[in-house]
Amino acid sequence: MAISASDIRSALSLPVPSTPGPSQPSQPALRRPQIQPAGKPANQSTKKPEGISRELYALIGPSAPSLAAHLAKPRLKQKPNLGGSGKVKWEWRPFKNDARGDSLQLSHWMKVTSDPEAEYPFVKYNVQSAPFTYSQDEYTRFLEDKEWTKEETDYLFNIVNEYDSRWYVVYDRYEYPEGPARTLEDLKDRYYSVCRKLIRNRPWAGDESSKIQFISSYQFDKEREVTRKGYIASLETRTAAEIAEEEALFIELKRLEQNERRFRKDRDELLRTLLGVDSGLPDVIGEEDGPVGLVGETGTSGFKKKKGVKGGVGIGDESPMTPSVISLGPPVPRRPQSAKSVAQDAIHCIVRTDPPASSTPVQKTTHVPAHLRSFKIPLPKTAIAPKVTQALTELGVQHARLVMPTRENCMQIESLLDAATALVETKKVVDRVEQEIRVLRVRLGMRGSEGLEGGGEDDADKEADKGRGTPMEIDEGKEEEGRAQSVASTKSARGRKQSRRSISVSSIDTSASMSTRAGTKRQKRS
Amino acid sequence: MVNYGGDEVSALVVDIGSSSVRAGYAGDDTPKAIISSYYGYKANTPDADVQMGEAEPQGDASTEPAKPKNDAKLYLGQHGPSIWREGMEIGNPVRDGTIFDYNPIPALISHALVDVMRSNPSEHPILVTEPAWNTPADRERMAEIMFEEFQVPAFYIANTGVLNAFAAGKGSALVIDVGHSMASITPVVDGFVLRKGLVYSALPKLVHAHARHILVGSTQTRRGIDLYPHQLIANKSPVEPSAPPRFTLREDRMPGTTDSWKTWYENREVDEWIQSVAGVLDQGWNEQAAAARPPRQYEFPTGYNMYFGPERYQVGEQFFYHSPQLVASNPNLPKNIPTLLSESLRACDPDLRQVLMGNVVLTGGGSLFAGFADRLETELLRNFPHVKIHAPGNPIERRYGGWLGGSILASLGTFHQLWISKEEWQEHGRAIVGQRCK
Ligand SMILES: Nc1ncnc2c1ncn2[C@@H]1O[C@H](COP(=O)(O)OP(=O)(O)OP(=O)(O)O)[C@@H](O)[C@H]1O
Numbered sequence: 025m026a027i028s029a030s031d032i033r034s035a036l037s038l039p040v041p042s043t044p045g046p047s048q049p050s051q052p053a054l055r056r057p058q059i060q061p062a063g064k065p066a067n068q069s070t071k072k073p074e075g076i077s078r079e080l081y082a083l084i085g086p087s088a089p090s091l092a093a094h095l096a097k098p099r100l101k102q103k104p105n106l107g108g109s110g111k112v113k114w115e116w117r118p119f120k121n122d123a124r125g126d127s128l129q130l131s132h133w134m135k136v137t138s139d140p141e142a143e144y145p146f147v148k149y150n151v152q153s154a155p156f157t158y159s160q161d162e163y164t165r166f167l168e169d170k171e172w173t174k175e176e177t178d179y180l181f182n183i184v185n186e187y188d189s190r191w192y193v194v195y196d197r198y199e200y201p202e203g204p205a206r207t208l209e210d211l212k213d214r215y216y217s218v219c220r221k222l223i224r225n226r227p228w229a230g231d232e233s234s235k236i237q238f239i240s241s242y243q244f245d246k247e248r249e250v251t252r253k254g255y256i257a258s259l260e261t262r263t264a265a266e267i268a269e270e271e272a273l274f275i276e277l278k279r280l281e282q283n284e285r286r287f288r289k290d291r292d293e294l295l296r297t298l299l300g301v302d303s304g305l306p307d308v309i310g311e312e313d314g315p316v317g318l319v320g321e322t323g324t325s326g327f328k329k330k331k332g333v334k335g336g337v338g339i340g341d342e343s344p345m346t347p348s349v350i351s352l353g354p355p356v357p358r359r360p361q362s363a364k365s366v367a368q369d370a371i372h373c374i375v376r377t378d379p380p381a382s383s384t385p386v387q388k389t390t391h392v393p394a395h396l397r398s399f400k401i402p403l404p405k406t407a408i409a410p411k412v413t414q415a416l417t418e419l420g421v422q423h424a425r426l427v428m429p430t431r432e433n434c435m436q437i438e439s440l441l442d443a444a445t446a447l448v449e450t451k452k453v454v455d456r457v458e459q460e461i462r463v464l465r466v467r468l469g470m471r472g473s474e475g476l477e478g479g480g481e482d483d484a485d486k487e488a489d490k491g492r493g494t495p496m497e498i499d500e501g502k503e504e505e506g507r508a509q510s511v512a513s514t515k516s517a518r519g520r521k522q523s524r525r526s527i528s529v530s531s532i533d534t535s536a537s538m539s540t541r542a543g544t545k546r547q548k549r550s
Numbered sequence: 551m552v553n554y555g556g557d558e559v560s561a562l563v564v565d566i567g568s569s570s571v572r573a574g575y576a577g578d579d580t581p582k583a584i585i586s587s588y589y590g591y592k593a594n595t596p597d598a599d600v601q602m603g604e605a606e607p608q609g610d611a612s613t614e615p616a617k618p619k620n621d622a623k624l625y626l627g628q629h630g631p632s633i634w635r636e637g638m639e640i641g642n643p644v645r646d647g648t649i650f651d652y653n654p655i656p657a658l659i660s661h662a663l664v665d666v667m668r669s670n671p672s673e674h675p676i677l678v679t680e681p682a683w684n685t686p687a688d689r690e691r692m693a694e695i696m697f698e699e700f701q702v703p704a705f706y707i708a709n710t711g712v713l714n715a716f717a718a719g720k721g722s723a724l725v726i727d728v729g730h731s732m733a734s735i736t737p738v739v740d741g742f743v744l745r746k747g748l749v750y751s752a753l754p755k756l757v758h759a760h761a762r763h764i765l766v767g768s769t770q771t772r773r774g775i776d777l778y779p780h781q782l783i784a785n786k787s788p789v790e791p792s793a794p795p796r797f798t799l800r801e802d803r804m805p806g807t808t809d810s811w812k813t814w815y816e817n818r819e820v821d822e823w824i825q826s827v828a829g830v831l832d833q834g835w836n837e838q839a840a841a842a843r844p845p846r847q848y849e850f851p852t853g854y855n856m857y858f859g860p861e862r863y864q865v866g867e868q869f870f871y872h873s874p875q876l877v878a879s880n881p882n883l884p885k886n887i888p889t890l891l892s893e894s895l896r897a898c899d900p901d902l903r904q905v906l907m908g909n910v911v912l913t914g915g916g917s918l919f920a921g922f923a924d925r926l927e928t929e930l931l932r933n934f935p936h937v938k939i940h941a942p943g944n945p946i947e948r949r950y951g952g953w954l955g956g957s958i959l960a961s962l963g964t965f966h967q968l969w970i971s972k973e974e975w976q977e978h979g980r981a982i983v984g985q986r987c988k
């Protein structure tokens with residue numbers, strides 16, 4: 025295939041080149057004195073530049089565009105060297121195939137170096153299975169069957185052997201003249217039962233268990249096969265309507281199952297809430313929608329869960345009055361901190377927090393996943409959230425996102441939110457009371473009785489005073505909060521004022537704020 | 551070498567179909583010689599025993615075959631039937647997929663092996679294909695021809711169904727072969743044909759006849775189309791689409807043109823039209839879908855040309871659906887593909903059906919109709935949820951799958967023990983063929 029440059033040139037009747045290509049090294053006589061470009065050594069031009077394939081260079085010769093050499097810098101992958109260097113000689117050689125019983129000589133290409141006497145490599149695939157045979161004596165003693173004649177049994181064994189027990193083919197080719205029509209199961213049944221009988225009645229070299237095992241490898245349950253085939257056939261003969269119906273039924277079944285599962289879950293939950301430990305139910309059913317990212321090694325999470333269950337039971341025992349509060353984390357004993365580590369914490373601003381107190385009403389999780397502190401800032405109740413936000417925006421506080429969510433700032437924003445919530449709730453109460461007062465007053469005026477008027481007015485005035493007082497406090501709170509916010513952002517002076525404010529706020533209605541907090545937390549989890 | 555299981559002994563593979571004879575070396579991926587199965591012959595005595603009536607509606611030379619006399623001169627291959635010769639008749643040795651006339655067979659095989667491939671058959675083992683419904687007598691006859699006339703050292707005859715499965719790399723498959731004259735469905739299990747599930751019909755002939763009917767029959771918009779071949783046309787001038795053609799016939803040749811040659815060339819024109827224009831709708835018949843497809847232009851040798859619209863999909867539809875009127879008018883209508891499929895599967899064991907449906911092999915030139923494989927899948931999916939169709943995209947592979955399977959089989963190292971050697975033939979006689987080639 026190699027076409028040399030001279031071939032091409034002669035074909036195109038071009039003049040002989042000044043430099044012969046590398047494919048004409050055998051013509052040194054053709055070499056003529058060459059004009060070399062300055063600075064180029066003479067032998068360079070005959071050497072193949074990198075990056076041009078040998079065949080291409082043989083064709084284009086030294087006039088190779090120098091660009092190609094540069095462009096082709098990224099070297100191609102080396103051609104793999106497939107075993108052994110140098111050429112291998114092959115020859116057309118006749119061979120003997122020992123799988124054949126005759127003298128047919130076929131030939132094939134073989135390496136000259138290979139052994140001509142070696143066995144044909146494909147002979148080893150010519151394996152014949154040993155067929156089952158039986159004597160006339162054996163047949164009369166064990167194998168008689170009123171359905172089968174000996175001739176037909178012989179025929180069956182022949183054909184099974186001929187097609188290597190490919191039963192579908194055996195059945196397809198089975199044509200015993202004047203025999204009754206046989207199904208595939210009939211054939212298999214006869215064949216395997218004969219085999220079993222033969223094994224059972226012949227002397228057995230090995231132990232009993234291996235014999236039983238061998239017999240069981242010839243087991244065939246005709247009835248079962250026939251029923252199974254019948255089922256398959258009936259599956260195929262279904263009409264479209266039947267298929268649709270079946271599908272609908274299946275979906276219905278799934279739905280019922282799902283309903284039942286949900287019902288049971290609800291019932292269990294109810295029982296657990298009402299009876300607690302007495303319900304005898306494990307407190308938590310691991311659910312797919314539960315938290316996945318567990319703190320610590322997930323490998324031991326199952327174990328930890330179990331421990332959590334135990335802890336829950338223990339606490340339930342201690343406080344039977346609050347069965348709904350099932351603690352999920354066993355109270356982890358705090359490691360006593362050495363003075364040194366305390367000092368180190370102080371230097372590095374490390375604050376160690378206790379695991380969530382077991383008193384918090386948590387229903388499911390045992391573990392609190394690792395989280396950013398800023399994520400855990402509770403949101404106000406949705407019902408009053410707009411009002412809280414409004415109050416905060418009046419103050420110029422962006423509570424949705426903290427610029428610098430440090431521990432202190434988070435605490436502050438949390439208490440701010442609490443305060444704002446409490447404020448809004450109080451305002452609501454106040455509004456309601458005022459409204460009631462107004463209504464009552466109107467009613468009172470309508471009655472128009474003199475004796476009662478004075479006292480009622482007094483009361484109302486007092487109430488009104490209270491109502492008037494609240495906005496003032498709100499103003500104060502607002503002022504404080506504004507400052508607190510600037511504190512939070514500048515992070516310079518913090519402390520007393522803030523705590524005072526929180527006291528003042530919480531003095532308004534502590535219980536309210538507490539309930540709000542719990543409410544927001546629950547809300548957040550759901 | 552052993553790893554691939556291949557061991558080439560330079561065997562020859564010959565696949566005789568009703569449209570062409572394919573021959574080549576085992577181990578190759580395409581046949582070296584593809585020659586037409588149709589051949590021309592001239593009886594030495596003019597007006598010999600040929601009594602071709604008017605061309606039948608089915609219109610195929612092989613339906614009412616004429617046999618040349620033994621001493622007739624044969625014209626084969628490239629320069630055979632396609633060249634006009636005065637008084638030349640056309641014959642085809644294959645009818646309904648099997649060889650019914652063995653006289654021209656040696657000549658055809660010799661033409662392919664010796665004249666085209668330039669090989670010497672007496673030096674090569676030879677594998678010949680047969681359709682699954684071949685008779686034992688026919689395969690023995692083929693063995694006799696090979697051993698006695700070609701002096702081959704070894705011979706084997708294999709089933710096209712099995713070979714098509716092998717060509718697809720499968721031991722078990724449901725082979726759907728749509729050829730030139732026959733469509734067949736062959737269940738193959740572990741390399742053996744399940745004869746009980748084998749079904750076939752002359753469906754391609756019906757499709758061909760339908761196409762011819764569309765072309766020759768006149769409609770409101772056009773007259774029937776003349777199917778003269780270029781051999782009979784002296785000159786023509788270009789015309790607008792659907793305009794009447796302007797051409798002159800070679801009157802000198804008309805008297806010497808035989809009826810069988812006329813039938814042959816008309817069928818060829820129809821075939822060419824089918825191959826470039828006809829198709830199948832992949833989702834079943836639907837007037838709108840057919841009308842929505844772009845029409846395709848086709849020019850006949852007479853110069854007549856037109857755009858063919860929905861009618862080109864009516865042609866392929868015949869493979870899958872027969873209208874009640876057609877069924878009523880023709881009691882011997884060849885069964886269509888869905889009928890063949892359900893018949894074949896009904897004969898198979900229920901356990902096997904799913905296996906076969908997962909290994910459907912589509913093969914044969916007739917399956918090259920545009921959209922055929924998609925339509926087949928649509929039809930199959932109607933009754934079976936899991937269907938996998940193996941349909942080679944390469945037209946050579948699709949059309950000559952039988953030959954390709956033979957090429958694979960005859961180059962397997964483990965196969966060489968199966969050859970019937972000349973020695974065995976002489977020793978055991980014809981019986982060995984049936985024993986060895988199961
Ligand atoms: N692209 C095509 N579209 C439609 N039909 C085609 C196409 N190509 C070939 N054919 C048809 O395929 C047929 C030939 O197929 P194939 O070679 O499989 O037949 P065969 O094996 O000789 O015949 P058989 O199997 O019936 O004896 C021809 O009738 C031809 O019209």
Ligand SMILES: [Mg+2]
Nearest residue numbers: 567729730914
């Ligand atoms: Mg074919």
